[in-house]
Amino acid sequence: MIRKILASAAACALSMTAMAVSGEKIVVGFSQIGAESAWRTAETISIKTEAEKRGIELIFSDAQQKQENQIKALRNFIAMDVDVIGLAPVVESGWEPVLREVQEAGIPVILVDRKVNVSDESLYESYLGPNVIEEGRNAARWLAERMNGKANIVELQGTVGSAPAIERKQGFEGVIADYPGMRIVMSQSGDFTRAKGKEVMEQWVKSPDFRSVDAIFAHNDDMALGAVQALEESGFRPGKDIVIVSIDGVRDAFVAMVDGKLNCTVECNPLLGPQFFNLVEKLAAGGSIPRWEESFEDVYDETVAAKALPERLY
Secondary structure (H helix, E strand, O other), X not given: OOOEEEOOOOOOOHHHEEEOOOOOOOEEEEEEOOOOOHHHHHHHHHHHHHHHHXXXXXXXXXXXXXXXXXXXXXXXXXXXXXXXXXXOOOOOOOOHHHHHHHHHOOOOEEEEOOOOOOOOHHHOOEEEEOOHHHHHHHHHHHHHHHOOOEEEEEEEEOOOOOHHHHHHHHHHHHHHOOOOEEEEEXXXXXXXOHHHHHXXXXXXXXXXXXXXXXXXXXXXXXXXXXXXHHHHHOOOOEOOOEEEEEEEOOHHHHHXXXXXXXXXXXXXXXXXXXXXXXXXXXXXXXXOOOOEEEOOOOEEEOOOHHHHHHHOOO
């Protein structure tokens, strides 16, 4: 295994960590949140496929959406003396103690697609992922234009305490604050899953106030697609009676747009395997990596869905 060496005797910050390259295989521990959505599954496939392609030994742990499982996995990675740790954190807070243990072991951590809230940012080497606040802004900008600045909106939030849920909401609300005619009238977590998104929408459609709702903002496509099912079963025409915008850009969202049931999806690219292992290999070679490696994303609505669908591989 490639051995970690500190750049100086006093260096505890991971930004000062370097690795001496030998002929042995790089070993990476990756703690994944789970498989709560098509997006998450696509990311897992991308990570595993790229590791195999590059001949990197990947020790993969599925946390089943539980932070305690991720903390246990990180401690196992320390015991295994891996070279680099990839962490897709289920929530933002509660990581400082275990990340200090990882730092003391001299193992660099790359955060993947989600951030953590810690008092010392040297506890991780880099964040690989999108500008999540901008995703929320893009969703709001599109909706404001589509609705001419007037809409009663219901919001399906992601997992409580997770960075995407916090930042997508922040970005969305920041934009609609400039539109007095746009307001969120109901908001609840759908936990980023299709089943929970459907369950929440089933409750909302029973409320008399729901008849005044014009639009839905979902923090991911899976919750939006669950909401589509609930709306259809309740006699609504999703995408027509109610405008729906969501985030992720998964293939099923494009199918729903082609079918006229979803109106817009803001892309959040899950195929991060190549970028992740580029960073890993730079660290293994003793190089430095950026604090933020941004992934590319775009906005797609129903007017371009049919053309873009054949290219959606996840």
